[in-house]
Amino acid sequence: MMTIESEKSKPVVSDHQKVDQSKRSLTKVGFTVPVIMTLAGRPVTGFGANCLSQEMSGNASYTGAGSCELGSSPEYWKSPDSSAAGSLITQESQSSATVNATWPGGSGGSTTNKQVTIKKTIKSTSTPYLWTGINIHYGDLIKIDTIIEIIRNNDALSEGTIVTIVSISTNFSDNPLTEGQTLSVGTTTTNGNGGANTEANDCANFSNGVSFSAVFGGGIDEPMRKLLCESTDSIESHAIAAYLNALQNPNYILKPNQVIALYNGVINVPPNYTNLEHFLSATWP
Template sequence: MMENSQNDSNETKNFSVEQQDNSKVDVSRRHFSRLGAATPILLTLASRPVFGGNCLSNMMSGNLSDPDRGQCGPGWSPGGWRNPVGEINGMDTLDAWAAAGYYYGELDGNDKSSCVKGNGVIKNKRECYSGGSVYADTPLPGSDTRTLIEILGTNDIKKHCITALLNASLSENTGGFNYVLTVNQVVGLCNGSIPVPGGLSLNNFLDSTWI
């Protein structure tokens, strides 16, 4: 009887895990499906050299595992990249920043008394970091003296471009996932040399490439 009970328990756990995995896939596909109206334009752009080597057509098809189209997936959101104690692509957020080629900042308390615990230890919170890579460190268009972390906390269009750039850079520099845009494509979309597909706003298009 105990053996049967244990088997039933294992089957229940396996079923629960399977449901969770399917849920994650469904969320990704639903997110990508928001761009369905732009499919013809995206597929046309995807055939051009500037869009070579990525998975835009796969994203638009809603089939993220079609071997004939390559493997691709969504990146991480602005909130994910801003969270210093989170995880991105299986690594700590700060390590992901370094792998992408950028610097999150230094945990030094940022001259804020609220960042220091009673025992003198600095709290590991976003507002307790100072410095970090600035906008001028990126290949994105325009000028800005703010750090990337500062911009990621705004509603500025640059927030979306920075997020896409971080995802694309991490994808190109490491294994584990293949983001739907390359660094050059992100720059082209953000400087206007590549038209945003389907008449969508740049914000909406880029927002649909992460979850």
């Protein structure tokens, strides 16, 4: 692995490529971007590609084998490292309501307008996940168990019984009941976004995670995980994948601060590439 020295001259940025200075400011992310000139024009392809710093204008005559490696695509980075989940964080809350309700059963085929006590218990289990090989918060896999118990005359209705609320004397402290609403006795499990699936291989089941704007010093204020979930073709998803590649593999073609500088327009997109997405997609198979 050859040692590469960073250039200390200012980057060459043409007038038509200048961006708003507020977007260029990287002081929010707490580091100084090393100043690197544009590529000499050779596309980045295949294993052994040249590092961005190897192709600076001051080193354009470099002809040896490249010492950098390709990374992984946005599709790869959509999922967390399922083998390295953090410790469980469990929360539980309870509330109760007194109502008149009707449910199937009884001697006449149903029990009509009888007073019952409804006890609702919510157990929330949050498991934080990281990205593979990187100490960055991917998101939290949140599983929510909503447990409904309904008691009449000290006897609990059997699991699976569906009751219809007729009138309400006292209500839940959160998510109040309404007249005509139906409830099923038993446990309903959902993920933190309300879906029934709670598997860790589905990025849509997660909540939270490090935000794009916190890493890139601006842009969309949404979790990077969520942006990858929504689209792997956007400029943000390309920048995220390149940034994570740079963190995971020190031999990746770009360094983390170079990725951020490219996104913010501080470094020009190299020649022979139509835009930043085109260039970044050439840095993975």
